[in-house]
Amino acid sequence: MSAVSRVAIVGGGAAGTAAAILLAKGGVTVDVFEAKPDISALGSGITLQGNALRVFAQLGIWEQVQEAGYGFDVLGLRTPGPEARILAEIPDQRTGGPEFPATVGMYRPDLARILVDRATEVGASVHFGTTVTGIASDDDGVDLTLSDGSSGRYDLVIGADGLHSRVRELIGIDVGPQRTGMGIWRAFVNRPASVTHTELYYGGPCFIAGYCPTGDDTMYAYLVEKAEDRSAVTDEQAVEIMRDLSMAYHGPWDDFRADLSTASRVNYTWFTQHVVPDAWNRGRVVIIGEAAHSGPPTLAQGAAQAVEDASVLAELLLAADDVDQHLWDAFHARRLPRAREVVEASVQLGTWLIEERRDADIPGLMGRIGALVSEPA
Ligand SMILES: Cc1cc2nc3c(=O)[nH]c(=O)nc-3n(C[C@H](O)[C@H](O)[C@H](O)COP(=O)(O)OP(=O)(O)OC[C@H]3O[C@@H](n4cnc5c(N)ncnc54)[C@H](O)[C@@H]3O)c2cc1C
Structure with a gap:
């Protein structure tokens, strides 16, 4: 049994494609609407921590990520200036478990392609160049209107449309990214x-x-x-x-x-930083990933937290009979405190640097977040 049989996902980034893969694998009909005309990803590389890799294994893409990326287990610290002296080489925590490296560096468009290809392979329909123009939710479902003039009715709409989420705006959540x-x-x-x-x-x-x-x-x-x-x-x-x-x-x-x-x-x-407080859903519409929370990439946890949101949401939806308050309470209990703690820690790291705090306990903070995210979400 599943609480949903037809789901629309707005946004085909890490959070949206991860949710699409897991729901489609669970037998749900999934439509992904991605505003960009094709697979592309801004920026160059991305640093993926072990807890993201653990979710990638669940999605069935770990081998491809491993092949396309570059794994390592050490974080080095050097001094500015001509000598570039190596201050420390710190063994990094394998937060995804011993079977995954601590970190994988990857070309962003490679990761985007692997995720979209996998979503398509397991049966999700990915519609590029399409965005949402209207959302009307009632007790039994959601009517979605799209930029191509079409519309559809779904059991649930997932807003995984990133930092400047249109879905967040359409459902009236006014907490957004702050510099x-x-x-x-x-x-x-x-x-x-x-x-x-x-x-x-x-x-x-x-x-x-x-x-x-x-x-x-x-x-x-x-x-x-x-x-x-x-x-x-x-x-x-x-x-x-x-x-x-x-x-x-x-x-x-x-x-x-x-x-x-x-x-x-x-x-x-x-x-930027933000965490939508209290609830990430309004009725049968929910936001995940950077639509719901963002932090500076000082801990490189953004993608990991985004795919963890997707994993927990899909697990709960596939195990439940109804989209009800019980499901939302369980989702928020597992996601909100964890995402908030990661965002607050990544902001804290940045603040210490801005304030030039020489007494800051950076290793202590990193160790605490490492221990937190080592526990499966
Ligand atoms: C400078 C910088 C460096 C970073 N470095 C790292 C790092 O090294 N490691 C790490 O883990 N994280 C990093 N992050 C964070 C990471 O990029 C994000 O946390 C992660 O991409 C969030 O995934 P997402 O799927 O929620 O959002 P996104 O990846 O932003 O995906 C959202 C998708 O929705 C689409 N979209 C937007 N609006 C609409 C709409 N209206 N309709 C349809 N589609 C829409 C977008 O085109 C996009 O494809 C960094 C962030 C920044 C700013």
Whole structure:
């Protein structure tokens, strides 16, 4: 028995496709509506923690992720300045269990393609270039109107449409992302053989300079600065700014700097935070993933929390007979405190950097979140 037989999912990112895969595998008819015209993902690379990998195994995509990405178990710390001295190489916690590496770095579009292909393979219908224009929910179902003029009735609508969620707005939730005061430059570059795990440089002109390998020949590098209005910056200027900011960092940064060009997909984004309090649903419409919560990627938990939302929601829907308050209470009890704790910790890390708190217990905070997310969601 399942509480739903027909579900619409708005948004085909990590949260939406994960929910689609699990529900379709459970025999539910699933339509995914994705606004973009095809599979693409902003940015360059993504750092996936073990607890995300554990959900990927549940989705049946772990082997593909392992093959396409770059796994490692160590976090390195280096000093800014010419020596780029290695301060520490810290064994990273395998939060998904011993069978998965602590972390996998990956090219974002590869992950997006694996997720969409799997959703299609298990029977979900993915409609690109389509968005939602109206939602009317009653006790028994939801009427959804779409940008192509069509409409449909569903037992449940899942808003997995990211940070600036239209579904969130349509159901009247007015809690949304707030800037944290930091912005990040990211670039996709060639991986020198010396880069075999994430390394972070704290201090210098940026709060953090870091990089993460994503494949045999690829990696992404990033610089976190005080948030600036960079909206008018051209691709050429972006390369120049990133090159200038990186001058204080050496070691592998010398290679990336030489490699930086407009082909490096240099991208600038502000960090945000929000957690929708109390309830993520209004009747038979629920938001998950970044529609419901966001935090700065200081703990690289965004995608993990998004797919955990999907996994818990699908598990409860497939096990229940009805979409009722009991189901929503169970969902919120398992998801809200955990997502909130992760967001608050990732914001705290950023705040410590902005305030230059030398006494901050960063290892303690990371250990606490590592222990939390090591427990299955
Ligand atoms: C700079 C930066 C770096 C990050 N780095 C990491 C990292 O290293 N590791 C990590 O785990 N997380 C990271 N994150 C967070 C991570 O990207 C998100 O948490 C994760 O992508 C959330 O997945 P989602 O499916 O909820 O949303 P998204 O991935 O944003 O997917 C939402 C989808 O919905 C679609 N959509 C939007 N509006 C509509 C609409 N109206 N109708 C239909 N479709 C719509 C979008 O096109 C998109 O495909 C980072 C975030 C930022 C900003």
